[in-house]
Amino acid sequence: MSRHIKIFDTTLRDGEQSPGCSMNKAEKLDVAFQLEKLGVDIIEAGFAISSRGDFESIEAISENIKNSRICSLSRAIRPDIEAAANAIRKAESQRIHTFIATSPIHMEHKLKMSPDKVVEAAVGAVSFAKSFVSDIEFSCEDAGRSDWNFLVRVFNEVIKAGATVLNVPDTVGYQTPEEFGALIKYLSDNVSGIENVDISVHCHNDLGLAAANSLSGVLNGATQIECTINGIGERAGNTALEEVVMAIKTREDSYNCHTNINTKEITKSSRLISSITGSIVQANKAIVGANAFAHEAGIHQDGILKMRQTYEIMDAEMVGLTTNSLVLGKHSGRHAFVAHLKTLGYDLEKEASEKAFVRFKTLADKKKTIRDDDLHAIVSDDSQQTIETYVLEGVNVQSGTSTTPTATVTLSKNGSPVTKTETGDGAVNAIYSAIDAIIGESADLEDYIIQAVTEGIDALADVTVRIKENDRVFTGKGSSTDVLVASAKAYLMAINKRINRRDNPRVKAHI
Ligand code: KIV
Ligand code: ZN
Numbered sequence: 001m002s003r004h005i006k007i008f009d010t011t012l013r014d015g016e017q018s019p020g021c022s023m024n025k026a027e028k029l030d031v032a033f034q035l036e037k038l039g040v041d042i043i044e045a046g047f048a049i050s051s052r053g054d055f056e057s058i059e060a061i062s063e064n065i066k067n068s069r070i071c072s073l074s075r076a077i078r079p080d081i082e083a084a085a086n087a088i089r090k091a092e093s094q095r096i097h098t099f100i101a102t103s104p105i106h107m108e109h110k111l112k113m114s115p116d117k118v119v120e121a122a123v124g125a126v127s128f129a130k131s132f133v134s135d136i137e138f139s140c141e142d143a144g145r146s147d148w149n150f151l152v153r154v155f156n157e158v159i160k161a162g163a164t165v166l167n168v169p170d171t172v173g174y175q176t177p178e179e180f181g182a183l184i185k186y187l188s189d190n191v192s193g194i195e196n197v198d199i200s201v202h203c204h205n206d207l208g209l210a211a212a213n214s215l216s217g218v219l220n221g222a223t224q225i226e227c228t229i230n231g232i233g234e235r236a237g238n239t240a241l242e243e244v245v246m247a248i249k250t251r252e253d254s255y256n257c258h259t260n261i262n263t264k265e266i267t268k269s270s271r272l273i274s275s276i277t278g279s280i281v282q283a284n285k286a287i288v289g290a291n292a293f294a295h296e297a298g299i300h301q302d303g304i305l306k307m308r309q310t311y312e313i314m315d316a317e318m319v320g321l322t323t324n325s326l327v328l329g330k331h332s333g334r335h336a337f338v339a340h341l342k343t344l345g346y347d348l349e350k351e352a353s354e355k356a357f358v359r360f361k362t363l364a365d366k367k368k369t370i371r372d373d374d375l376h377a378i379v380s381d382d383s384q385q386t387i388e389t390y391v392l393e394g395v396n397v398q399s400g401t402s403t404t405p406t407a408t409v410t411l412s413k414n415g416s417p418v419t420k421t422e423t424g425d426g427a428v429n430a431i432y433s434a435i436d437a438i439i440g441e442s443a444d445l446e447d448y449i450i451q452a453v454t455e456g457i458d459a460l461a462d463v464t465v466r467i468k469e470n471d472r473v474f475t476g477k478g479s480s481t482d483v484l485v486a487s488a489k490a491y492l493m494a495i496n497k498r499i500n501r502r503d504n505p506r507v508k509a510h511i
Pocket of ligand 1: 014099139140141142167169170171172202204
């Protein structure tokens with residue numbers, strides 16, 4: 001049997017930390033359920049001390065997830081560790097992840113601590129964490145730029161203090177695969193007792209090498225990979241789960257190891273993250289991009305038709321990609337609808353399935369052919385469980401070459417409707433001005449993106465909007481066959497998220 005490589009998913013912590021990717025509690029819980037289905041070994045559910053919202057999300061995930069270990073991040077200080085231990089206390093299987101920086105530049109300029117003090121803090125943190133749970137992961141932040149012998153010293157000491165996982169982060173994405181592999185080998189050869197603990201790799205993608213570096217780590221002894229869905233994360237992101245998992249599966253002959261990931265859940269996981277965060281996956285992204293299994297060139301198409309393997313190294317079905325077939329129509333009933341959702345992997349609760357069915361019927365009235373992608377959009381529309389302080393009741397627009405674009409919008413708050421009419425440079429601008437007029441404040445619009453979910457003139461439009469307040473970005477998404485309605489829904493969702501956040505602020509900055 002080949003080596004088992006543990007998959008430690010940090011979408012809800014490192015991924016969520018990146019601009020525009022913040023999620024609320026209900027969204028995080030949805031993601032956690034999907035990660036459990038995907039089969040990840042460990043879910044890093046958040047950074048408990050960073051906010052009340054993060055703490056409550058970790059608690060909720062701990063109470064609900066049974067098949068993955070739940071982990072919270074903490075700096076190497078007691079209040080962080082206590083918060084982490086508290087947040088995961090109801091999880092069936094628990095881990096505390098504590099870290100301190102070990103590179104000269106971080107120790108001198110950020111921590112302003114001597115190397116001796118850093119070792120002392122690391123050991124103190126691990127021993128303290130060990131008084132709450134048995135599984136303790138310790139990370140040397142910026143290990144990629146740390147002195148190798150100092151890493152050996154720190155890891156030797158934390159193993160003695162009870163660490164069960166040694167994580168080696170390339171925090172700034174500076175490493176090359178050769179160098180990083182050599183570092184992992186050096187640690188494997190020189191840290192006492194390392195054979196009894198997991199060696200973990202945590203790579204950032206600043207040079208586009210995160211997956212390559214992680215895999216090089218595996219070839220040199222790493223037993224755990226830290227990664228995120230779609231590679232979301234700080235700056236250029238983290239190692240993409242789908243890339244390392246499919247590389248290990250497709251090239252088992254090279255890597256001689258396996259993961260527990262149910263690869264058929266990859267596409268669904270990718271779509272869920274993209275839909276919740278509004279972070280759109282580039283079309284040519286490996287494994288989950290829209291073009292990852294598309295063939296345009298005539299020679300390629302010809303080859304594929306003759307024998308799929310001529311131009312495809314993976315079967316699209318292996319990652320859960322179904323043919324985007326014509327599935328349902330206006331006359332399809334509830335049974336057929338629910339049954340088809342099941343084939344796409346959605347087993348919805350009664351209330352959610354009822355809501356999705358109503359949305360399906362509304363769409364089927366407007367659109368002749370409903371395809372799988374429409375159904376994914378219909379279902380994901382309900383995963384945006386933002387508390388709706390303002391509800392969109394109606395939007396009407398007048399616009400054209402010889403009229404000033406004018407929008408009349410009705411929103412209700414606590415059941416009371418308010419209507420305002422405003423003009424703008426264009427129809428969307430007029431709608432947003434009317435919404436601002438009702439709410440009584442405007443928003444700093446960072447991004448406005450329209451995507452067609454399916455092909456054809458009656459395609460569902462997906463609009464993603466990002467608004468900014470101070471250093472926080474709020475993402476809203478809306479879909480409709482009408483681009484203007486989708487635009488209004490997306491903007492309002494971002495505004496409602498901003499209101500939710502004001503009611504539930506982060507009490508501390510991130511790391
Ligand atoms: O990139 C990093 O160093 C981290 C640590 C907190 C593990 O995310
Ligand atoms: Zn990181």
